Amino acid sequence: MESLRLDAPASGVPARAIDLRGVTVVSLSAHDIDVHVGKKLRDRREALGISQGRLGRHLGLTFSQVQKYEKGANRIGAGRLFQVAAYLGVPPSYFFETLGEAAAPGDAPPVVSAVTPEELRQVGLVFSAIPEAETRESVLALMRSLAQSTRRETVATED
Structure with missing residues (x-):
């Protein structure tokens, strides 16, 4: 099913999903979007160990x-x-990822909960110090592979 996201006409209007011929339209208030972008900003800043002051x-x-x-x-x-994204080493689209997405019934909780903020900070600092894009992509591929094999092992153990 396709998903199309629209901004609600006024702040304070609750998010809602409407199914139109197989296309789900998720409508969010401007405030909901601001809060989402702010949370993504805080999460990325903290993962890199950067203070609000810095x-x-x-x-x-x-x-x-x-802070606001x-x-x-x-x-x-x-x-x-755009300036914030460049400083934090992410594309501007990063701040809108997962916007309007709701967890589907039966979705597993994110594994990130097992990772401490300090570990995330260290990974972010070390990863951002890798100058070659190709090397960073290889590291990401390795991490994805490890995460996938861990998920498969967890599912096999639960069965």
Whole structure:
């Protein structure tokens, strides 16, 4: 089933899904989107071990402005989001990944819960120090392979 995401007309309107001939339309308020983008910003910043103050200084902002972005209290403009993405080493689309997605019944909880914030920070720092894109892609492929084999072993054990 295809999924199409639309912004709700006004802030404060709850998200809802509508099925139109096999296309699910997920409508979110502007505030819901701001909160989602802010959470992704905070998660990435923390994974890299960057303080709100350091990010703010890089962008010419106060730490409290960064905090407002992360809470979804203030909207991040397109230009600023592009700057944030570049500094955090992700494409701007990263902040919209999983937007409007709901977990399907029976979906397994994410394995990330077993990883500590410190481990995520270390992985982010070491990974971002790899200068060659091809090498980074190889590391990602290895990590995906390890995660897949671990998931298969877990499922086999549960059966």
